[in-house]
Amino acid sequence: MAQSPITRAAQATPEPLARRIRGLSDRAIAWIFIAPSIFLLLAVNIFPLIWTIRLSFTDYRVNRPNRDIEWVGLQNYRRILTDSDIWQTMQATAHFLIWTIVLQVLIGFALAWLINSKFRSSNFWTTIIVLPMMLSPAVVGNFWTFLYQPQIGLFNHAIAFVTGADPASFSMIGDVALAPWAIVIADTWMWTPFVMLICLAGLRSIPESIYEAAECDRASKWRQFWTLTVPMVLPFLMLAVLFRGIENFKMFDLVVQLTGGGPGNTTELTSINLKREAFEKWRTGYASAYAVILFVTVFGLASIYVKALNRVKDR
Amino acid sequence: MSYSVSDPSRRTKWIAGIAVTLYAVITILPLLWIIATGFKSPADSIAYPPKIFFEPTLEGYVNLFTTRTRVNPEEMAALPEAQTWYEQIVRDQGQIIAGPSRYGERFLNSVIIGFGSTFLCMILGTAAAYAFSRFRVPLKEDLLFFILSTRMMPPIAVAIPIFLMFRNLGLNDTHLGMILLYTAVNLSLSVWLLKGFIDEIPIEYEEAALIDGYTRFQAFIKVVLPQAATGIASTAIFCLIFAWNEYAFAVLLTSGTAQTAPPFIPTIIGVGGKDWPAVAAGASIFLIPVMVFTILLRKHLLRGITFGAVRK
Numbered sequence: 024m025a026q027s028p029i030t031r032a033a034q035a036t037p038e039p040l041a042r043r044i045r046g047l048s049d050r051a052i053a054w055i056f057i058a059p060s061i062f063l064l065l066a067v068n069i070f071p072l073i074w075t076i077r078l079s080f081t082d083y084r085v086n087r088p089n090r091d092i093e094w095v096g097l098q099n100y101r102r103i104l105t106d107s108d109i110w111q112t113m114q115a116t117a118h119f120l121i122w123t124i125v126l127q128v129l130i131g132f133a134l135a136w137l138i139n140s141k142f143r144s145s146n147f148w149t150t151i152i153v154l155p156m157m158l159s160p161a162v163v164g165n166f167w168t169f170l171y172q173p174q175i176g177l178f179n180h181a182i183a184f185v186t187g188a189d190p191a192s193f194s195m196i197g198d199v200a201l202a203p204w205a206i207v208i209a210d211t212w213m214w215t216p217f218v219m220l221i222c223l224a225g226l227r228s229i230p231e232s233i234y235e236a237a238e239c240d241r242a243s244k245w246r247q248f249w250t251l252t253v254p255m256v257l258p259f260l261m262l263a264v265l266f267r268g269i270e271n272f273k274m275f276d277l278v279v280q281l282t283g284g285g286p287g288n289t290t291e292l293t294s295i296n297l298k299r300e301a302f303e304k305w306r307t308g309y310a311s312a313y314a315v316i317l318f319v320t321v322f323g324l325a326s327i328y329v330k331a332l333n334r335v336k337d338r
Numbered sequence: 339m340s341y342s343v344s345d346p347s348r349r350t351k352w353i354a355g356i357a358v359t360l361y362a363v364i365t366i367l368p369l370l371w372i373i374a375t376g377f378k379s380p381a382d383s384i385a386y387p388p389k390i391f392f393e394p395t396l397e398g399y400v401n402l403f404t405t406r407t408r409v410n411p412e413e414m415a416a417l418p419e420a421q422t423w424y425e426q427i428v429r430d431q432g433q434i435i436a437g438p439s440r441y442g443e444r445f446l447n448s449v450i451i452g453f454g455s456t457f458l459c460m461i462l463g464t465a466a467a468y469a470f471s472r473f474r475v476p477l478k479e480d481l482l483f484f485i486l487s488t489r490m491m492p493p494i495a496v497a498i499p500i501f502l503m504f505r506n507l508g509l510n511d512t513h514l515g516m517i518l519l520y521t522a523v524n525l526s527l528s529v530w531l532l533k534g535f536i537d538e539i540p541i542e543y544e545e546a547a548l549i550d551g552y553t554r555f556q557a558f559i560k561v562v563l564p565q566a567a568t569g570i571a572s573t574a575i576f577c578l579i580f581a582w583n584e585y586a587f588a589v590l591l592t593s594g595t596a597q598t599a600p601p602f603i604p605t606i607i608g609v610g611g612k613d614w615p616a617v618a619a620g621a622s623i624f625l626i627p628v629m630v631f632t633i634l635l636r637k638h639l640l641r642g643i644t645f646g647a648v649r650k
Contacts, residue, residue: 059462060466060525063525067496070503072491138354157631157632161589161600166618259648273490294492297494311499
């Protein structure tokens with residue numbers, strides 16, 4: 024078969040040159056494709072993080088740029104860890120975290136279990152239930168203050184309707200005892216569907232045959248639920264808790280709009296407290312140390328948790 | 339229908355159906371209340387007890403888009419006839435239109451920053467996801483984890499240096515600054531989700547294209563991208579929704595030119611007291627597109643919110 028001059032020329036071209044003509048090597052493409060993303064994340068996340076760590080050892084204040092910056096060593100950290108206000112904040116955060124997770128897991132799992140019975144129009148209602156989760160927490164939180172109004176709020180009237188109490192007799196966001204629950208309720212309303220969706224995926228991943236086998240062994244429904252359903256859904260549930268835990272540890276928008284941390288500092292979660300230190304009191308160095316502590320906490324807890332999660336998954 | 343042991347009885351289904359429906363109705367109530375309040379008059383919105391049935395009015399929407407001043411009845415009588423229907427609505431409240439409100443601008447900012455960052459995020463994210471999916475990248479797992487971990491940082495914690503950095507670069511309160519920031523925030527989501535979607539495309543398609551003489555890059559553009567179109571579209575919607583909803587960075591880093599709607603809506607006040615119908619109108623316009631997208635996305639919802647960790 025006669026070869027065309029072009030083919031002959033192509034065969035004569037040395038390999039590296041030919042590759043350059045054909046296109047970039049896979050390795051070059053890989054780096055060209057990945058580098059911009061990594062670069063952007065370094066610039067917007069890691070560089071600021073390093074800067075934060077540096078600032079955390081100083082007494083810098085953003086609102087006084089001309090003042091000399093002094094290195095204060097670990098003083099910021101020492102002050103934060105011994106500050107009783109911050110422990111109060113941590114307690115508020117813990118209360119919020121624990122109760123939102125408990126309620127969302129219980130309600131979310133129950134809903135998923137009910138939906139999984141595949142009653143008619145279950146898909147339609149699932150879509151409805153899911154709606155709150157994708158909305159802007161700040162805008163929704165702002166509107167919840169309206170729902171929580173003592174005289175005119177829909178929430179107060181709903182409670183009054185169920186319990187018979189006077190709707191004007193209690194104020195969810197004005198009362199020191201109720202405000203921590205006001206934020207728990209709003210967050211649960213918003214995020215229960217998230218847990219529900221993950222549980223539903225878990226329930227649907229359980230093969231039918233397992234239940235058939237259990238039925239043959241004459242295991243009661245109750246027993247099937249505790250020895251089959253729950254352990255099989257557990258990894259999914261733990262994943263949901265991980266997501267909710269991280270998100271609610273960072274919680275800012277919903278709560279800042281709902282209560283703004285008040286009354287007093289009963290609902291002042293760490294992010295709100297940090298915002299106050301950094302952008303209202305302008306104690307930049309101090310707030311940076313605070314930010315580092317928060318980040319280390321969330322990262323540390325998440326890593327421990329992921330290890331536990333993997334152990335459950337492998338089992 | 340085939341018999342199945344785990345298929346619940348009819349009675350169980352009925353009970354489950356009623357319980358779930360009840361929960362759904364309760365959960366949707368606040369959202370319906372927002373939409374309804376948008377069509378109430380200010381007096382109806384704060385009526386005691388709350389009004390379920392009311393005469394709908396566009397007052398809230400008109401108030402949302404205008405700034406108004408109160409005038410005396412004598413001055414009002416001296417004015418010429420109202421030219422437009424919305425002017426008439428304002429006059430019926432004993433006020434005149436002083437000018438447009440900021441809501442339009444803020445909404446537009448949300449659109450610009452939302453779409454801008456989503457676009458950038460998809461370009462960067464698709465490329466990185468493809469590389470992570472198809473090539474042997476050194477330290478791949480570590481890089482992927484690094485990308486994910488950027489999502490764990492509380493926004494307020496990185497806001498301090500970003501605030502300083504943006505100030506030095508002149509990016510504070512600019513569209514470009516917010517677009518770059520939101521791109522970075524959403525990049526973890528887009529890389530993780532898209533990697534999952536691209537992993538599902540059989541590698542044989544590309545190999546066939548490579549044998550046919552395509553370069554890698556051509557194969558990526560002409561074979562992989564069309565195959566991943568659904569995944570890219572749903573990832574883009576997720577990025578758009580998250581950028582759309584973001585509040586913490588927006589409230590700290592923007593105040594005027596580039597302020598988005600979420601920090602603005604809660605600051606809406608009327609003439610004398612909070613104008614809840616206007617707030618609700620602003621919230622409705624802002625939230626309803628997201629509700630529509632959520633319904634469209636329902637098949638991919640789970641995957642999106644778990645960063646691709648749960649598929650199905």
